[in-house]
Amino acid sequence: MGRVRRVVENLAIAAIAGCCACSGEDGTPSGTTAVIAISADPGHFNPGITTAAQVHAVADSLFNGLVALDAHGNPVPDLATSWDVKEGGKAYVFHLASNVRWHDGEPFTSRDVAFTFKEVLLRFHARTRAGLESAIESIETPDTHTVVFRFRAPHAPFLARLDVTEAPILPAHVFGDGDIERHRANLEPVGTGPFRLDSYRRDDRIVLARNEGYFKPGLPRLDRLVFRVIPDATTEILALERGEVDYVSQLRASDAARLRASRAFTVVATPNGPGGGNCIMTWIFNLERKALAPLAVRRALVRAIDRREILEKVLFGEGKVAKAPFSSGISWAHDAEALEGQKYDPAEARALLEKSAPRLRSIDVVHFPTFLKYGELMKEQLARVGVDLKVRALDRPATVSTIYVKRDFDTGLVSYCNGNDPEIGLRRMYHSSEIGPVAFSNGAAYRNSIIDALFEGAAIEPEREARGRLYRDIQRRVTDELPYWWLLETTSLTAYRRSFRDFAPWSGQFAETASASP
């Protein structure tokens, strides 16, 4: 045994010596570099033509929005240094920073803003097009550093959809001619952002270098960002623990709990992340299915689910049980008492089922493979009331097509991100015009003309307090009808090495202010 150990030790030493031979002079450039783990290659760097998370995870650091959003979702200056809301919310006037240059040296002007909205965002950016295309009347540029947006009716949520993720500003002089979706600049991006693209090796790494001419004094503080593509979540965590990467986002709750125990890492839970903000894990009832059409059946199913157990066993306590159909992150619209009447009560669930659907034996649930643990636990809970939940984990495109296009499902499990304003993230779940082949729309196929009217009224109401009242009314009404069951408010979990600080994981521009601790 002793001999074996000696051989192993010698081998180990030889291997370490071998490693040192290549790590002593390993060509690491001087200055501070943060290595960011991402789970998928972005494919391109144009955040204006897609809402795909993998593009924004990298490209948002190359661009800016008119405004940025702070940790609480409040608008703060970005490319616009100040703004006025006029005509009762029907006109927004933005005053642009005058010292901004594109990465190629050209000055940034109001022309870029008008071009980006008209030619890119309102055509290709799915969320921005859906939210603004029909609302905007005109975009004017009275001078090179002023932009005026005019709306047909007051549009209260506008400022919440102008950050770099929702509305990145692109260079008119670069994109001016040609096919924007397949433009060369999608791979050779020219932005105004804190970093510029240095090199790109597909599925391996993307290197961004500090933009020396960035318009915000003293920023960015890091010299380089290296994005490393690591598709496997376990490998990602091992790489973080071994020091091969410095920053991991979209952590699994189980990993977050483990990393929190270590002194080497900062773990941050934010309501917003690269996938969206203020997300609620939601159980969709397909109201077009006969079995689920009776309200009593849905009330029974809701009572059979122990959300606290899901929070503890699936999320390890990282998140909270939903108290309302609208996220608590939108505090002025959230109705904290909405769901109080809906308690976990398996006995009542069984009684309700016996009375209203004695022959209901099984239903299916469709979801992404990443939600398998939810599906399995809910299957266990429903078995206790005599319903067999058939778990159908499908890959992303197949899930979207099954739920929203083919509508071949009984129930679905989807994370609905509410965003910073109900008009952006919630209307699509409830308005009858949102039933259709679009991902993450009204999956329940819920129709209620009163709800439609309330959403339409809230969108054009300029006063936040009055809007809040309308939204709370909506929440009480949909709770009575249960087109969905709102399970948990989830958070976006990020971990990074303690040797770094001031990352902003809630923002697309998470590294603008980050620095390495001395």
Place this chain on the structure above:
Amino acid sequence: MSALPSLVLKRVLQSVPLVSAVATLGFVLVHLAPGDAVVALSGEFAHEAVQDELRRTYGLDRSLPAQYLIYVSRLLRGDLGVSYYFQEPVSRVILERLPATLVLVIPSLLLSTVLGVLVGTLLAGTRQPHRARAVIAVAVSSNSVPVFWLAQILLLVFSVRLGLFPVQGMVRARSELSGAALGLEVAWHAALPLLALTLNQVALIAVLTWTNMEEELRREYVRAARSLGLFPGRVRRHALRNALLPVITTVGGRIGALFSGAVLTETVFAWPGLGRLAVLAATNRDYPLVLGLFFFMTLAVLLANLVTDVVYGLVDPRIRTG
């Protein structure tokens, strides 16, 4: 000697209908999968009009037969189309990733063959049932555990516990190396994925060589050679040459299996090769890229079979002379 070129020609001609069948089957399979590329391209919450526009841009609004005709006519011109996801020609995307996969697949093919033949030959005729049984046990288990599990165990032991090898990637994210230093860096990163792929393959070769050797050693010519007083080593060499024929066939046939093993190994080790490209292409319904990879892998397997036939011919004169 003239039989060999005509054999090659025959094989190439035979592969023409095969390749066209594979190309068609691939097209049908890809379009049978639910969901389409548009969701992945436009991102979440896609507006219907945005999706329609994307479908028009990429020709997905046309009927399937029309799309098929376009695909075939491009293929005949050697054009694999443009990847939706990467906005680059498919052939460029594939060729760019090929070296990373070859760095794993070729050494692992060579290593597992040499090791397997060595172990199999040593085992043959030893009449040591315990040792043989032990080797079989190891061989069968290493061949039956899923390669991604094996990969994760190797990671835990050699990277996390012993700290000898990096967890992921082909080069460290921070380094900017070139030349020989880059080669060393890649080799250091390749060690564990290579080991995972090789361990998975070596068992099969070893057992195959062993059983063939046992069979050969029982043949008349071996007994004759022995009775003539030839050295045992010499006898084994004669037997090995014959025993290797089925092994060569198997090694050639392993190319396809190695590529599919690479899919899992590359995912675990974040290795930027073709295997991961295939996963990304499939999950994003990047039809041109999926079909391009399908086509490319088919060619690789056909080429491997061709090489096998030629090697077979070189080793076995009966084939060479027809």
